Amino acid sequence: MNDSRETIFAMSSGAGRAGIAIYRMSGPRVKEITRALCNGLPDPRRASLRGLCDPESGQLIDRGLVIWNPSPNSYTGEDVTEFHTHGGLAVGASLTNVLSRFTGCRPAEAGEFSRRAFENGRLDLAEVEGIADLVEAETEFQRRQAVRQMGGAQSQLYESWRTRLLHALALVEAGIDFPEEDDLASEDFTGPVRKDISQLVEEISMHLDDQHRGERLRDGVQVVIAGPPNAGKSTLLNALARRDAAIISKVAGTTRDIIRVDLDLGGYPVTLVDTAGLRDARDEVEQEGVRRAISAIEQADIVLYLDDAPGPDGGPTGKTTDAPAQLLIRSKYDEISNVPPVGISIQAGSECLDLSVHRDWNIDTLESWLQDRAASLCGTGGSVGITRARHRHALQSTRESLGNFLDIGAQPAEISAENLRRAAFDLGRITGRVDVEDLLDIVFSQLCIGK
């Protein structure tokens, strides 16, 4: 564990040559170091143009904007200074060298500024994760979701639930602690507490029943292109990706490994997955390719099942999968007809599409179908949803403990309190607002009396 009393610094803008680079520094020596480099402390919270000098040699490193943010109203809650210098590599090297000469001042580790912000109560864990997601966001709807989380939308919801739980817990504990006091006898509050907890279980269940939209929006929708060899799968992948990501060939069994291409489809993150053709493979490598294709299909959000051979009724053929969405595509339609095909049709309960990449028939239809499916699988990031498996697990454990609480209504109040405490603890894990007392209660309550 790093001593949080050390002063840390890092380049916060992207690495490499650039017009401007931003360096950030946080910790107890920031004020003094800023003063030494800028030959005096600039006004707080204002951008001031200063010469930055090596305090030992007096040599000018660069001229740039300096923003001095005294504690506690800074990102980390500590004293923070930002230096906006020119983005040359030598400027960075020189500044790093000068800062490192101050005792107790060292380069920051990954995430260390945010960790200090969390430790100083400036951000909770869900908000920190929102910032990380925003930095990673590649599409518009990912950005919207991350901004909401960073702004505390999830945190507020989970904290409001936790407050209700703690309230219920206080009532149940009052019954334990003062069993002889009649006005706090358990009958008086059991009814309202049970009612509120049942209501809460319902709210959590509705929140969990979201078809994983938020997680999908964060991680990307997996679109797997599957079908027999030579159906034109790799050709379709390249057409959708608008580049030659996969090798195309008349030789069946050309694609052997999984090929992934990330796309931004109207603001939705989509990962296209090209797979080896499904057949009884000839050799070991192809067999492995087919195994990987089957596993990709099992994990897919959307399967595009391609086949250039028409089905018995002349329409597309295809295998149905368990994926949340699927489209059966009859490929190479130009080999069947000279007339462009119609759009999506429903045959035997499945959505079907005739398509030709070579003639650019129905590629746009496929793209807008994919976009619609991605939209319903992801949502728009506008409502408060679950964005990570970590949050989902915590919510599931919370619901389980509350279910136990409701199931064993006739049990001793100690057990009821224990279930509520556990539920509040699991909920608190999402935002990181779990105090040591809570943790100790859970750990030690597992030991029997006398241990």
Ligand SMILES: Nc1nc2c(ncn2[C@@H]2O[C@H](COP(=O)(O)OP(=O)(O)O)[C@@H](O)[C@H]2O)c(=O)[nH]1
């Ligand atoms: N006529 C026609 N041929 C196509 C079309 N799409 C792909 N092909 C051809 O079909 C062959 C197999 O394509 P490929 O994408 O490698 O198939 P995969 O094995 O399913 O990945 C190649 O010779 C392609 O040029 C199409 O829309 N029309």
Ligand SMILES: [Mg+2]
């Ligand atoms: Mg292929």
